[in-house]
Amino acid sequence: MTRKLYALCGTDRTRPFSPHVWKTKLSLAHKGLAFDVVPVGFTEIPMLEQGVTKIVPLFRDGEKLVSDSFDIALYLEEAYPDRPTLFRGEGGKAMARFVEGWSQMTLHPAIGRIAIMDIHDSLEPVDRAYFRQSREKRFGTSLEATAEAGRVDLETFSATLEPLRHMLKFQPFIGGDGPLFADYIVFGALQWARIVSPHRLLAAGDVVSDWFERCLDLHDGLGRSVTAA
Amino acid sequence: MTRKLYALCGTDRTRPFSPHVWKTKLSLAHKGLAFDVVPVGFTEIPMLEQGVTKIVPLFRDGEKLVSDSFDIALYLEEAYPDRPTLFRGEGGKAMARFVEGWSQMTLHPAIGRIAIMDIHDSLEPVDRAYFRQSREKRFGTSLEATAEAGRVDLETFSATLEPLRHMLKFQPFIGGDGPLFADYIVFGALQWARIVSPHRLLAAGDVVSDWFERCLDLHDGLGRSVTAA
Numbered sequence A, B: 001m002t003r004k005l006y007a008l009c010g011t012d013r014t015r016p017f018s019p020h021v022w023k024t025k026l027s028l029a030h031k032g033l034a035f036d037v038v039p040v041g042f043t044e045i046p047m048l049e050q051g052v053t054k055i056v057p058l059f060r061d062g063e064k065l066v067s068d069s070f071d072i073a074l075y076l077e078e079a080y081p082d083r084p085t086l087f088r089g090e091g092g093k094a095m096a097r098f099v100e101g102w103s104q105m106t107l108h109p110a111i112g113r114i115a116i117m118d119i120h121d122s123l124e125p126v127d128r129a130y131f132r133q134s135r136e137k138r139f140g141t142s143l144e145a146t147a148e149a150g151r152v153d154l155e156t157f158s159a160t161l162e163p164l165r166h167m168l169k170f171q172p173f174i175g176g177d178g179p180l181f182a183d184y185i186v187f188g189a190l191q192w193a194r195i196v197s198p199h200r201l202l203a204a205g206d207v208v209s210d211w212f213e214r215c216l217d218l219h220d221g222l223g224r225s226v227t228a229a
Helices: A021-028 A042-051 A068-081 A088-112 A115-124 A123-138 A143-160 A162-168 A181-196 A208-224 B021-032 B044-050 B069-079 B091-113 B115-120 B125-139 B142-159 B162-167 B181-196 B206-227
Strands: A005-007 A036-038 A060-061 A064-067 B004-006 B036-039 B060-061 B064-067
Touching: A005 A021, A005 A042, A005 B064, A021 A068, A021 A181, A021 A208, A036 A042, A042 A060, A042 A123, A060 A068, A068 A088, A068 A181, A068 B181, A088 A115, A088 A143, A088 A181, A088 B091, A088 B162, A115 A123, A115 A143, A115 A181, A123 A143, A123 B060, A162 A208, A162 B091, A181 A208, A181 B091, B004 B021, B004 B044, B021 B069, B021 B181, B021 B206, B036 B044, B036 B125, B044 B060, B044 B125, B060 B069, B064 B069, B069 B091, B091 B115, B091 B142, B091 B181, B115 B125, B115 B142, B125 B142, B162 B206, B181 B206
Parallel strands: A005 A036, B004 B036
Antiparallel strands: A005 A060, A060 A064, B004 B060, B060 B064
C-alpha cells in the first residue's frame, strides 16, 4: 500500500482517537481511497518520516507527504478531482475554514477539558509524561485542575451545539444533502469524545445525535470501527 | 422602482437597524441591483403587502414577494445567475446555513440582551409597547432584567468571536478571497449592534474589527450609510 496514515493512539493501538486523524480517515473514505493506518504515540510523532512534522495526521501518498487535516483535504481534492468532492465548490472550501474555527475554538477546548484524564490514562508511560507537561503548559494549570474545570463544560456542552441544531432544521448534513469535509471536521471532535471519554455528550433524541449517528454510518460504518469508551 | 425592501426602523426613519434587513441590503448590492428602502415600524409589518409576512426583510421584485433574508438570497441567486454569486457553489450554500446558525444562536442573543433598552428607546410609542410585550415573553423576564444580563454578555462577547479569528488566519472573508452571503450574515449582526448600541463590541486591532471594516467598505461603503450609535 502506498498510502499511509499515521494515527495517534494510546496503549491500545486499535483505538486511534485524534479528532484530526478522524477527519482524514473520513476524507480518504469519501474519496474512495484505500490506506494503511500506522498507529503512533505522541512522542513518536517528531521522529516520523525524518522529522517532517510535529502533528498528526501525517499522510503519505506515494512520494507525497502532507500533514494537517485541512491541508490533506485540499491535497486530496486537487489530486483526485474525479472522486467525490470534499467541498462542493470554492464557497464550500472557504466556509469549511469557518466550521474548523468553530469546532476547534468551541468544541475542542471543552472536550479537551472533559476528557483530559481519560486521555492521559490511556497513554503509554512515556507519552503520559509528555502529555502532562505539554497540556499543563497549554492550560496553565495541572491536569487535575483542568479536569475539574471540565465538570462545568459537561453542563454547558449541549448549548454550544445550537448552531448545528439550527442548520439541521434545513438539511441533513453541514454539506447539505450529503456529507462534506465540514461534516468530518465536526464529526472528528465528537468522535474523539466518543472514543476517549465515558461521558455521553450527545443526548438521545437530539437532532445533533441523529446527525452524528448518520456520520457514524458513513462509508460502511467506518466511524463505528472503534467502539465508544 | 420595481424593487422594494421593507426595512425595520425606529423613530428615526433614516436608521434601519434590523440585522436581517442588512443582510439583504448587502445581498442586493452584491448582485448590483438597485432598490428602494421602505422604512416600517414593528407594528406595521403584519399589515404590509396584504399581510403576507410577520417578519422583515420583506422584498418585492416586480410581481415577486419574498421574506426571510436567507430565502431572499436564494431567490436572488436563482433569479440573477449572471450577477456575482452569493454562495460560490452548492457547498457554500449549505455551509451558509451553519454560519447563520452560529450567528443567530450565538451573536444575536448576546447583542439582543446588550442592546435591548437602546432598541426599545429608539422606537415609536406604539412599537415600544409591542417590543416590550414580545421580548418579555421571549426572554421570560422584564426588559430591564434582560439588559442587566447583557452586562455579562459585554464581557464575554469578544470570546464568542474566536471562530472568526481562526478563519481570518487563512483568508480575508468567510467567503474566501471576497465576501459572500455568509459574510453578510455575520456583518448583519454586528451592524445591528453598531447602529443601535453605544457599546463598541469590537476592539481596535482585533482581526474581526479589520474584517468588519472591510465589510463596511463594500459596495461603495453601503454599511457606512448609517452612522454608528
